[in-house]
Amino acid sequence: MKNNCTxxxxxxxxxxxxxxxxxxxxxxxxxxxxFKKGDIIIRQGTYSTNVAYLKKGLVKIxxxxxxxxxxxxxVKPKNYLGLPTTFGDKxxxxxxxxxEESEVCFIDISTxxxxxxxxxxxxxxxxxxxxxxxxxxxxxxxxxxxxxxRGKLADVLLDFADxxxxxxxxxxxxxxxxxxxxxxxxxxxxxxxxxxFVKDGLISMSGKQITIVDxxxxxxxxxxx
Amino acid sequence: MKNNCTxxxxxxxxxxxxxxxxxxxxxxxxxxxxFKKGDIIIRQGTYSTNVAYLKKGLVKIxxxxxxxxxxxxxVKPKNYLGLPTTFGDKxxxxxxxxxEESEVCFIDISTxxxxxxxxxxxxxxxxxxxxxxxxxxxxxxxxxxxxxxRGKLADVLLDFADxxxxxxxxxxxxxxxxxxxxxxxxxxxxxxxxxxFVKDGLISMSGKQITIVDxxxxxxxxxxx
DNA sequence: TTTTTCTTGTGATATATATCACATTTATAT
DNA sequence: ATATAAATGTGATATATATCACAAGAAAAA
Numbered sequence: 031m032k033n034n035c036t037x038x039x040x041x042x043x044x045x046x047x048x049x050x051x052x053x054x055x056x057x058x059x060x061x062x063x064x065f066k067k068g069d070i071i072i073r074q075g076t077y078s079t080n081v082a083y084l085k086k087g088l089v090k091i092x093x094x095x096x097x098x099x100x101x102x103x104x105v106k107p108k109n110y111l112g113l114p115t116t117f118g119d120k121x122x123x124x125x126x127x128x129x130e131e132s133e134v135c136f137i138d139i140s141t142x143x144x145x146x147x148x149x150x151x152x153x154x155x156x157x158x159x160x161x162x163x164x165x166x167x168x169x170x171x172x173x174x175x176x177x178x179x180r181g182k183l184a185d186v187l188l189d190f191a192d193x194x195x196x197x198x199x200x201x202x203x204x205x206x207x208x209x210x211x212x213x214x215x216x217x218x219x220x221x222x223x224x225x226x227f228v229k230d231g232l233i234s235m236s237g238k239q240i241t242i243v244d245x246x247x248x249x250x251x252x253x254x255x
Numbered sequence: 256m257k258n259n260c261t262x263x264x265x266x267x268x269x270x271x272x273x274x275x276x277x278x279x280x281x282x283x284x285x286x287x288x289x290f291k292k293g294d295i296i297i298r299q300g301t302y303s304t305n306v307a308y309l310k311k312g313l314v315k316i317x318x319x320x321x322x323x324x325x326x327x328x329x330v331k332p333k334n335y336l337g338l339p340t341t342f343g344d345k346x347x348x349x350x351x352x353x354x355e356e357s358e359v360c361f362i363d364i365s366t367x368x369x370x371x372x373x374x375x376x377x378x379x380x381x382x383x384x385x386x387x388x389x390x391x392x393x394x395x396x397x398x399x400x401x402x403x404x405r406g407k408l409a410d411v412l413l414d415f416a417d418x419x420x421x422x423x424x425x426x427x428x429x430x431x432x433x434x435x436x437x438x439x440x441x442x443x444x445x446x447x448x449x450x451x452f453v454k455d456g457l458i459s460m461s462g463k464q465i466t467i468v469d470x471x472x473x474x475x476x477x478x479x480x
Numbered sequence: 481t482t483t484t485t486c487t488t489g490t491g492a493t494a495t496a497t498a499t500c501a502c503a504t505t506t507a508t509a510t
Numbered sequence: 511a512t513a514t515a516a517a518t519g520t521g522a523t524a525t526a527t528a529t530c531a532c533a534a535g536a537a538a539a540a
Contacts, residue, residue: 095397096406096478102393118386124393146379150372157371157382161343164389168327168349171396172320175439178526181321205487214400216528221489237536253321403496430517441498446519462506 033057033135040085040135042108044155052145052152059141065128067203072112072126078119080136082111087132088194090208093124101212103170104129104204106194113160116142129203174214177255179223182213184252187233191242198242227251258282258360265310265360267333269380277370277377284366290353292428297337297351303344305361307336312357313419315433318349326437328395329354329429331419338385341367354428399439402480407438408448409477412458416467423467452476 035041035057036050048056062085065071072082074094084107091102091111102124105111111126116139146153173185186209191198206224207217215223227233232248234241242248260266260282261275273281287310290296297307299319309332316327316336327349330336336351341364371378398410411434416423427434431449432442440448452458457473459466467473 093393093397095401097401100397100400102396114386114389116386117383118390123390146382147375150378153375153378153382154371157378157385158342160382160385160389161339161341164339164385164392165343165348167389167392167396168318171327171392171399172318172325174396174400175325176320176322207487217488218490218529219527221487225489432517442518443499443520444497446517447497450519 033060033062035060038085040108040133042083042110042155044152044159047151047155048145048149052149056137056141056145059138060135062133062135065132065134067128067130069128069132070125071128071132071134072115072122072124074122074125076122078112078115078122078139080139081113081116081142082126083135083137084109084111085133085135087128087134088130088203089126089128089132090204090212091124091126092211099211100214101208102167104190104194104212110156110159113156113163129208177252179213179215179219179255180226180251181253181255182215183209183220183223183227184232184248186213187227187240187242188245188248188252190240198245199239201237201239203238258285258287260285263310265333265358267308267335267380269377269384272376272380273370273374277374281362281366281370284363285360287358287360290357290359292353292355294353294357295350296353296357296359297340297347297349299347299350301347303337303340303347303364305364306338306341306367307351308360308362309334309336310358310360312353312359313355313428314351314353314357315429315437316349316351317436324436325439326433327392329415329419329437335381335384338381338388354433402477404438404440404444404448404480405451405476406478406480407440408434408445408452409457409473411438412452412465412467413470413473413477415465423470424464426462426464428463 035045035053045053065087071089072078084105086107089105089111091105093100093102105126111134112122112124115122115124146156173182177185190200190202194200205217206220210217210220213220224233224235227248228235230247232242232244232251234243260270260278270278290312296314297303309330311332314330314336316330318325318327336359337347337349340347340349371381398407402410415425415427419425430442431445435442435445438445449458449460452473453460455472457467457469457476459468
């Protein structure tokens, strides 16, 4: 689908720094593609020739580890997917898969580069996001390696409510195995701990819908396991 | 100590993109400071007002986790320390400590920002490094969470030899507790596995000097634990 | 609807590694 | 040189979580 970037309602913080002229030049160099749940958007090990930007939907970023897949994080719209790959390495170091119907805008890499070259405000915003996500990934890694399952699961549930769905009631279209890969635990352990959380009244579940019932206790589980 | 950046022998890849004029302007806005082994260069939780760049020595980057310290990585010279903090957050998200006598150049942050604003080649190089380190940190996190101690220790030893000391014989000025924090293991476990490696002829040790004896077996330990 | 596949629940068991406790060695300070 | 502190080695024990095995439920396909 051809784009009209000027009128785009899903502009990134960085793209909002672009001039009318620049946005006009951008349009013919990017395409929007729709993905269904389960579709692979970026595949680890393949060449990356575009910058991907999530306009709508929800995706997971995942890496093939030595023994399992690790889900690095869940990404919501108005975020670039795989920015670091775009520069550092030409080969995608991780995969991105849609977990809901999603719309991704693929921007030609040399167009993206020339925007960086020409517009320092744009560049600055991109750098800010790179830095933020690097710091976040450090913090997440510490939590992944040090907390135990109850703590990590509580973290993930609060993160979903606070940063992704902005509601204490939400429906995540991922399996318990995915959640396991997100907190480095087996799917059986996820099942058990979730049941524990329900039993103890921290959350309630019906199907894939999760409701956060007791924020305080969940926060305490996040801290003390 | 006042700097003469033009004549500096330790320029970063990015700084090599600066013009003679730009280097001249840089000099009055940075100072070089010497640190002894054990000195804290950057302290987590404090304000960051400078960009730090490692000219000589060796440092560790570490984060206070919920239960222990995690050593994120060991950094060798000609690398920026804490770049992501410089933009993303004004508060240092991690600490940096010298593990050998080190020299660090502190660059005034607004000077650094204006170089980014004015020199796209400089910026490009900085972005490249940011991206590379983000990808690296993803990969490291997967290894940390999935491999077991033998594998992680083998990784670290090979990393030291290949990427830091460029020799199969090297002396690391860190304790086994540090190594434990680097591979997310207790110091006792590090001691035990190191002894195992010596017994099995993968490495030899005398004091803090480590010699890699059997690369093949070490690489296989890295893979298969 | 019926069949097949995917996902979840739950007990029993195995295991890697932490923790504790103390001895010994090495480094640092007096 | 001596005292003190820090780092390392090593056994015994505890424990969180993986793995295995199978049942049951939900979703997708036929």
